[in-house]
Amino acid sequence: MSILERLAEILEPSDLLTEASDTAPYLTDWRKLYRGQALAVVRPRDTGQVSRIVALASEAGISIVPQGGNTGLAGAGVPPSNGNNLVLSLERMNKIRSIDPANYTITVEAGCVLQQVQEAAAKADRLFPLSLSAEGSCRIGGNLSTNAGGIAVLRYGNMRDLALGLEVVLPDGRIWNGLRALRKDNTGYDLKQLFIGAEGTLGVITAAVLKLFPRPRxxxxxxxxxxxxxxxxxxxxxxxxxxxxxxxxxxxxxxxxxxxxxxxxxxxxxxxxxxxxxxxxxxxxxxxxxxxxxxxxxxxxxxxxxxxxxxxxxxxxxxxxxxxxxxxxxxxxxxQKAPGACIKHDVAVPVAAVPAFLKEARQAAEAAQPGVLVYAFGHLGDGNIHFNLMQPKGMKPEDFTAQTHRLNRVVHDIVARYHGSISAEHGLGQLRNEEVRRYKPAIEFELMQKIKAALDPKGIMNPGKVL
Ligand SMILES: O=C(O)CC[C@@H](O)C(=O)O
Ligand SMILES: [Zn+2]
Structure with a gap:
């Protein structure tokens, strides 16, 4: 039996997309920076289906590319172009499983839209504080997988701080039910933190227990x-x-x-x-x-x-x-779309270093690319600045984007000198996975590779991303 026939045994016909017109939106990111190919797009409705799909892929040596709302900025949800993979969209798994106002927790499936979670919390007179511009379309699984930040990190932290438990389908298809709703649990390694921010390279997050807070009055x-x-x-x-x-x-x-x-x-x-x-x-x-x-x-x-x-x-x-x-x-x-091409930098430095960093990075960017427009904005309260560069007036967009690598280097070398991060809240995806090697200590990279090899020995989970 072919892989598609076997998938058809697991999924409803409308949850298995193979026609180019149906799969096209899943094969590119919203900024159209990346384009990939896949054997099919699968849209499972429950964790059992995800488990069977991943087990099948593992057996057949086919890669899995998990995808949420496809609003990411680093291309983590776009498949490689070799085509030997499945895009696994979590969009059909969008149930709020339960809400426990007394425990200040909510249990949600990975395909819930962020706004849906915010609204469910508000209905129970609680607050789910993650907030970012894509909240009407990004999905919780993607927020977890990129460790999303946004506009309230200063007070509530990022997604790592907001998750208490996870349910994950591992690269061999087994289900790890770690949906614990505990604020204290010192029984060994904090495994959920491995999957948060892993951008789908270690498994598929299918559900999560999230922290709630008193609702602002x-x-x-x-x-x-x-x-x-x-x-x-x-x-x-x-x-x-x-x-x-x-x-x-x-x-x-x-x-x-x-x-x-x-x-x-x-x-x-x-x-x-x-x-x-x-x-x-x-x-x-x-x-x-x-x-x-x-x-x-x-x-x-x-x-x-x-x-x-x-x-x-x-x-x-x-x-x-x-x-x-x-x-x-x-x-x-x-x-930011208006002036033409824009080269983004999602950087963080210690809060006290932001003014000095901004001054130095601006001078360096302007010297490296005369006429460039520095468009630096964002989450000053937590040290995360979107240090974006717009093309000089009169320059062709493609001539400016050809400078991406060089200008990234100029900005990121300064970030490194301030002991900062070259990817604060958008993730590495396929945008920064090469570049990060220059800045991340080799020992950290080695540890990440060992964890990847231990959890995903066949390397089927979201290849070409992060590592
Ligand atoms: O466009 C950007 O570079 C950042 C977008 C987003 O993270 C924001 O803070 O609004
Ligand atoms: Zn931001």
């Missing part, structure tokens, strides 16, 4: 202009001190990004009459009714203004205004 959202990047550090310290544990987001928006959004994304606006070099979008939240978090934010920002740490500030007076300010944060991401 009050939030203060502010947009401020800063006189210098150095000032942002003292401001961050002051806001954390003033607000107790309430500072949730501290996002950097440079003038160039705001201008680009105003020019290209309808609905964008300038919150202040005069231009400023850089801005911050700040949010504090409290789960206490009448917590006074708005007053705390107002007082802290007034004091910061008197101390010369900010030059202008506006605080949202209602939900609609807060939404409008957050819209600007999304618009600056969208606006």
């Amino acid at each position: 009050e939030r203060a959202c502010a947009f401020v202009a800063v006189p210098s990047l150095e000032a942002t550090l003292e401001l961050l310290g002051r806001l954390r001190a003033a607000s107790g544990d309430s500072l949730t987001s501290f996002e950097l928006i440079p003038r160039v990004a705001l201008e680009m959004a105003i020019a290209h994304v309808p609905g964008s606006f300038d919150p202040f009459p005069d231009p400023h070099e850089a801005y911050l979008l700040i949010e504090m939240t409290s789960s206490r009714e009448n917590s006074g978090v708005t007053t705390i934010a107002e007082e802290a920002l007034t004091a910061a203004m008197e101390a010369g740490l900010i030059t202008e500030a506006t605080i949202a007076q209602n939900e609609a205004q807060a939404k409008a300010l957050w819209f600007l944060r999304e618009a600056i991401v969208e606006a």
